[in-house]
Amino acid sequence: MHVNRERDPIAMVGAACRLPGAESPADLWQIVSGGRDAIGTIPQERFDLGATPGRRPEVLEGAGGYLDDIAGFDSRFFGVTPFEALRMDPQQRILLEVTWEALDDAGIPAGSLAGSSTGVYTSLLPSGYWDLLRSAGMYDMHAALGAAVSGIFPGRISTKLDLRGPSMGVEAACATSLMAVHVACRALWSGEIDLAIVGGANLQIVPDLYFALADAGVLSSSGRCRFGDVSGDGYVRSEGVLAVILKPLSRAVADGDRPYAVILGSAATHDGRTGGSMVAPGLEGHETMLRSAYADAGVSPGDVDYVEAHGPGTHVGDPTELAALDVVMREGRDPGQRCLVGSVKSNIGHTEFVSGLAGLLKTALALRHRTIPPTLHVEEPHAVVRRPTAAIELALRGQDWPEREGPALAGVSSFGMSGANIHLVLSEAPGPAHPASTRTRSHYVLPLSARDPRALDALAGAYADLLDAGLDVGDLCFSAGARRTHHEYRLAAVAEDVRSLAGCLRELRASTQDGGRSPIVSSPGDGRSGLVSEPGDGRSRLVSGHRVTKEPKVVFVFPGQGGQWAGMGRQLLAAEPAFARRLRQCARAVEAELGWSPVDVLVRGERLARVDQIQPTLWAMQVALAAVWREWGIDPDLLIGHSMGEIAAAVTAGALSVADGAAVVARRSRLLRELPAPGAMWAVGLGEEAARQAIGEHAGRVCVGVVNSGHSTVLSGDPVALERVVEPLRRRGVFCRQVDVDYASHAPQVEPVREALLDALSGIRPSPCAVPIHSSAWDRVVDGAELDAGYWFENLRLPVRFADATRAALAGDRPTVFIEMSPHPVLQSSLEDEVEAAGAAAAVVSCLRRDDQEAAALAAALGQAYVLGCRPRWDRVYPGGGYVRLPNYPWQRRRFWPGSATTAIPPETAHEPGPGRGERPDLAGVPETELAALIADLAAQVLAVPGHEIGVDVPLTLLGLDSVLATRFRERMRRELGVDVPVRLLLGPGTLLDLTTELRTAAVR
Incomplete structure (x- = not known):
């Protein structure tokens, strides 16, 4: 077999459909592989043939393939008002949904296409909906645009997705949709576009064309398409809506896609006068088309195993098509290896303007499954296929794809009554190029989202079913995160294994179906997202929240002392490579300063007691936690450090190297041990002014060292004087708690170390910040170059104005997400106090909690950040993850039809x-x-x-x-x-x- 090596084949990476009896490609495969017939009768609500004056109902059997619901549409999902939705041709409405499903099926987030050279090629011809609008008196611009399907709809898609490639309607009678594929392939091969969306719709809303075709004797008297049978006397009209996504094969392989099939070549021709008239097929024209297509693909017709014929079952068209196939497919064919021929029209009828896409989808599915489905309703085949020397054979039974050297090859034909001919040459797609990930996680985060709370509930149930099917849980979570569009209503299921993950989702589904509270509640209008974290079966957790309206500002918060506990970080060392790498790097720098490694201390689970143990170890933990979040793609817009936490913030911002950060925290904490006078610190539940009043006459020995929030401060100073200040506060019922330190930072008591500290840190060389830091010592955003030795003494001596830094971070119209980089929450309550006082759209995420399973807590924190509107890099959360197809979006449709009750x-x-x-x-x-x-x-x-x-x-x-x-x-x-x-x-x-x-x-x- 020789294939055209001069260009990249085209991969069909996504598909979606609405066909008689089929809501998805999987449904279509069940129909064709099972040899099922999906033909029914015209729905009574569509139009009544027998009630039309002057018509002969006995001729018009009313058989056909029809879609169940063409009036329903999820207008809110697409941002279409009910006013406009009512005026849109149902072909546009349904194809919008189907196009979205095809993108989802391809694993292409819609937002990733914005600004791209993606082309849109559609085949929609008027359905008669304009007649209904006109009868209802709807004469306005939206009705005109809604009924003008051919040129308007591709523009609607391109505008909605912000696409910059060609956007056009294609028309070639019943060859229309396959002509659109041919045009799209040429644009891909020429480099004009990088991706193609090809779609089409065919609905029967008014009876006019039905009458014309019946009177002309084109429709089957038996009510079935009998392709290849000598008694075939016409076709059965059917409806269909389909869309496929095409991209170059090399890109599909690089992206980890799973194509249905690959297009090697194509040809679009016209019969000219070889058929004698425009509507009659021409044998010479068909042969020319076939030879042109296989020459374009660089494939010998003799190597082709199967051809999906146009095959409507007409008494003129079928013999011509079969005769042309018999002549051309014998070229280069080994004796005894006939080419099998079939037609999907025997299953679902003739979908007319989208019949080419229906045949393409069936053939692509057959290649994927390496199975040739049966063609139905054949009792006596045409003479051309009965000959012993024939090169073709009707596929009258389901059978495995013929075994031969090389990939399976197939052809797809589509003809138009105008004389247009299209043929595509297909090959089975190569297997996945990406090896399966060998890395497993101790806990998985499954992100789900929708544009409606009810849709999100339904989606949770669909994913639970998929998890039960035995898919790799890591691949599924990767695909849900990296290969799907993320909407405003969100949840994140967190669990350690597939069973717990499915159980978590089922609990949500059961609670909503039983009338319980859905954890997904629309926000009151400011985008604020208060989280609900619901435990599952002890090994799982469901994180849900309010509607996300804007991408949030992310603020990393680095606290001071207080969050440490024995054994912290041990689990993350084993579970998170990014954490382990950064922690070990920090530990080596600390060991160079102090002669011991924080990693060793953490692994042994030792209790940290001295300040020169606590601070270097906490610093290393904070820097490592920040590294994990950045590895996951959660990059901060702002950093806030609290006291010693500013050292970790400076390293995270790039203002200090790891070595310089270790020098600051190690040398400063060692000097704090040498302070000559004892000191103490007390946290009190008072605001700054009330705290100053409480200090009163002790102002010379006690000061407000930290202002955490409007009613939370820390008093610092002489231990005896502090006792005298605190005692009356306790009697008044004011919250008072002594901080576990034996020195008084942010107070005059640290003055004795000034000169020693300046000398010890004289060699550090700060750099400009890559991420802004709001200094809680100076209460302003600082340039990293200012963070020299003098700054690090002032950071120790000046009051911590954390509340002011928090208020500054909350300014602006974006919601804010604070992520506290700590082994245990230290500042969460203070942050939440300020958020509540400001009435701000903000929330606080804590990384870890004392004695909680660390990997589970950090996974839940990632889920919270996602629910709050952050955009993790899921390909980094699940490195090496493979793409798997996911459930379709559960549309929340309303009925839109002129003259009927609607919600509009x-x-x-x-x-x-x-x-x-x-x-x-x-x-x-x-x-x-x-x-x-x-x-x-x-x-x-x-x-x-x-x-x-x-x-x-x-x-x-x-x-x-x-x-x-x-x-x-x-x-x-x-x-x-x-x-x-x-x-x-x-x-x-x-x-x-x-x-x-x-x-x-x-x-x-």
Whole structure:
């Protein structure tokens, strides 16, 4: 076999479908491999052939292959308003869902395509939906765009995904969809695009074409497509929606994809006048097409094992197609090795404009399974295949793919009534190039997400079923993380094995099905995500939260002393390579300073007692924990260190080398042991001013050393004086706890080490920060070059203004995630106090907890960060993970059909102007909440969305507002509120809350 080596074959890496009896490629394979017939009758709600005046119902049997639900659509998922969804041809709506499923099937996150040279090639011809819209009086721009399927739909996909390649509709009668594949392959081979999305839809909404075809004698009197049978007298009309994803094979192999099949070559020709008329097939034209395709692929026809014929079962088309195949497929063929021929139309009928994609999908599945399905309804084959010398044979029974040297080869044909001919040459795909990962994790994090809480619940159940099927749990978690799009409603299941992971998800599913509380609850509007961490069976945990509206700001927080415990880090040394590498690096630097290794201390589980043991070991732990998070792709936007924690922050930011960081923590802690005067520190439940008042007359010997939050401080100073300050506070019931240290940092008591420390650290050479650090000593963001010897004394001497650093981190409109780099939470409560006081959209994640299983705790922390909106690099969490196909997204559909009850609000349910229904309001005098509700009500009417679904914190464009609806919205506000809002403002990044503020500000001015 000679294959065209001058170009990269095209891999079909993803596919999805809606076909008679089949909601997925797996369903289609069950139908064709099982020899099943999916033909039924026209649904009564579609159209009634017998009730049409002047028609002959006895001729119109009504047989065909039909989809169950063409009115349902998950408009919210795609950001389409009910107003627009009602006006979109169902072909567009269903193909949107199918295209998304095909991308999911390929393992391509939608966001990864933004800005790419991805091409979109679709085949949609008018379905008659415009007639229904016109009858319902829907004459507007959205109806015009919704009905103009051919050129508009590919643009809809390209706009939605921000694609920059060609975007076009293709038409070639019944050869349309395979022509789209041919055009896409040429663009891939030319380098014009890197990826292709090819899709098509064929729905029967009005009966006109049915009547025309029946009168012309094109439709089968038996109600079945009888390809290859001498009694075949026509075809059966069927519906279908399909999409496939194509990319060069070399890229597919590099990306770890699992292609269905590979396209080696193709040809698109026309019969010219070889058939005698435009609608009659021509033998010479068919032969030319076949030879051109195999020459393009560099494949001898004699090496082909199977051809998926166009095969509609017509009395003229079938004999011509079979005769051409018999002539061409004998070229180079060994005697006795006939080429098998079949047609999926015998199973599902003729899906007309998408029949080529249906045949392609069936053939790709046959290659993957190395099985040739049977072709049905053949009682007496045509004479051309009955001849003993024939080179072809009808595949009348299911059978294994013929064994021969080299990969399995197949062809797929599609013809149009216009004389267009298409043939593709396919090969089975190579096996996975990536070896299976040999590394296992002690705990797994499975991330799931959806755009609706109900969909997320359903998805959890689907994944539980998949886990029960015996897939590798690491590959599944990798695929769910790295190869899927992540939406706003999220959960993370954390467990040590596949059984516990499935059980965790099933508990969620059972609780919601039984009417219990779903852990996924929509946020009130600010994007805040309060986490729910629910234990599973003792070995698993479910982490869930609120809706994520924005990617959060990530702040790494490095505490001071207090989080240490005997044996900390031992489990992570064995479980997390990134932690072990960084910890050992830090340990070598400490050993060079102090003569002992923190790794040895941790492995032995020794209790840390002295400050020059505690601080170097904690520093190494903190730096190593930060390294794990960064290895996982969670990079900080800001670092905050608390007292000695700033040393670890400086190393993490790149301001200090590991050696310099070890020098600072080791030499400074050693000097602290040598302080001549004793000291003490007490944590008290008071704010800064109240703490100063409590110190009173002892101000010369006691000071506020740390301000952790608005009602949490640490007093530092002379032990006796501190006792006198604390005693009356205890009597008042104020929280007081002595810190386990025997010195008073952040107080005058450390002055004696100033000169010695400056001298000891004179050799360190700080560098600029790669990540900003907010200094809690200076209360500002610092340049790393400032972190010299003098700074590290001030870090020891000055008060820790941690609360101020926290407040600064909370500023801005992004939600914030604080991750505390500590073996046990030290600052979590202080952080949460400040978050609550600020009313901020923020949450705190703790890495580890004392005496908890460390790998489980850290895995749960990763799950929390994901649920809060962080974007882990799942390929690093599961290095070497292999791609496995995952469950389809569970669409939450509503019915959209002219003249029927829908969830949509009539678009112009006009209220009388103003709150008083007769007068325009004075916006300056209307309370902000009332004005926001009024504007939201107007938006709901324009968008045809129930009022409770209007998110005042979501950009208007994400609610489905486009330029046409923005003009309507502007006119409604002008009429009812007396304000003139520029359309550009409505189409910007602002929310309804922003619009409310803008209107009030303008009214006051």
